[in-house]
Amino acid sequence: xxxxxxxxxxxxxxxxxxxxxxxxxxxxxxxxxxxxxxxxxxxxxxxxxxxxxxxxxxxxxxxxxxxxxxxxxxxxxxxxxxxxxxxxxxxxxxxxxxxxxxxxxxxxxxxx
Amino acid sequence: xxxxxxxxxxxxxxxxxxxxxxxxxxxxxxxxxxxxxxxxxxxxxxxxxxxxxxxxxxxxxxxxxxxxxxxxxxxxxxxxxxxxxxxxxxxxxxxxxxxxxxxxxxxxxxxxx
Numbered sequence: 001x002x003x004x005x006x007x008x009x010x011x012x013x014x015x016x017x018x019x020x021x022x023x024x025x026x027x028x029x030x031x032x033x034x035x036x037x038x039x040x041x042x043x044x045x046x047x048x049x050x051x052x053x054x055x056x057x058x059x060x061x062x063x064x065x066x067x068x069x070x071x072x073x074x075x076x077x078x079x080x081x082x083x084x085x086x087x088x089x090x091x092x093x094x095x096x097x098x099x100x101x102x103x104x105x106x107x108x109x110x111x112x
Numbered sequence: 113x114x115x116x117x118x119x120x121x122x123x124x125x126x127x128x129x130x131x132x133x134x135x136x137x138x139x140x141x142x143x144x145x146x147x148x149x150x151x152x153x154x155x156x157x158x159x160x161x162x163x164x165x166x167x168x169x170x171x172x173x174x175x176x177x178x179x180x181x182x183x184x185x186x187x188x189x190x191x192x193x194x195x196x197x198x199x200x201x202x203x204x205x206x207x208x209x210x211x212x213x214x215x216x217x218x219x220x221x222x223x224x225x
Contacts, residue, residue, distance in 0.1 A: 004154065034214075043116070043202050043216030044155075089154070097145050097206050097214055098168045102154030 002027045004092050004103035012109045017080055021106045023073040023090030034091040035064050035075050038105065044089055047075070077108075085110045116217035118203050124223045125193050133188040133220045135203030143206055144186040145214070146178065150199040158201075161186050193224045 004025045013019050025033070032051045036044035048057040048064040050073075057064050061078045077084055087105040094101070117136045125131050137144050146158040157170040161180035169176075175191040190197055200219045207213040 041218070041221070043204070043218050045216070046213040049213065097143075097204070098157050098160045098170070100155075100157065100214075102147075102156075104152060104154045 002092075002094065002101045004090055004101050006088075006090050006103040006106050008106060009104075010107040010109070012111060013080055015080060015082055015110055015112050019077050019080060019108065021075045021077075021088050021090075021108070023075070023103060025071050025073070025090070025092045025101070027071075027092040027094055027101050029094050030068065031093045031095040033064075033066055033073050034093070034100075035062070035073075036089040036091060038087045038089055040086070047088075080110045082110050082112065084108060116203055116205055116215055118201075118217035118220050120220060121218070122221045122223070124225065126225050127193055127195060129193050129224075131190045131193060131197075131222055133190075133201050133203075133222070135186045135188070135217060137184050137186070137203075137205045138215060141205040142184050144180060144184065145204045145206070146186070146188050147202045147204065148172075148199045149202060149219070150196075155202065159188065190222070195224050198222060198224045 007022045034049045035047040038044040047059050047062050050057050050066045063076045066073045087107050089105045090103040092101045119134045143162040145160050147155040149155045159178050160168040164180050178188040180186045202219045203217045205215045
């Protein structure tokens, strides 16, 4: 069964600290892996998209990694800011937007 | 350029009623995807419309339906509402090829009492 599992479920960090969110997937075939940021009450916003051949992609203070062999991805946030407080969703695509497999997300709270 | 817009922001209904949710895509984008985000769960694909036609639907009962208008805006209708239909309903436009971004609206929070 195609699944995307994220950990931890929730995380609290202090402003300025770094953190890493994890994503494990069992999706086949594999087309790409996406990370989204979702603020409370808003729609998800794309952070990174990685295909099979890419193992790192950055977007400002966000860096995503992909290990297609172990089917794991991580999202590293550097020098966290209060505005980073949100849910971070890992999404794996076997191909086609109607087939996206969404993780349940990691809820990150950044405290001053 | 305006993004994907959805209305209403919030909708409160009682069991058995019908709900209509609306989505206006990014100008010129013909493809609209609907997703359901129940509390604590990942987004689930509901419906896909393109060029006015339903292209695919997810694993949801027939009381979830919709349509796409000639201007590419879309409606999602949910009949005979049940308590478990309470969720955030999101509309999205793809950016182009399958490896490009998916742009989401802010969603409609549907509460069924």
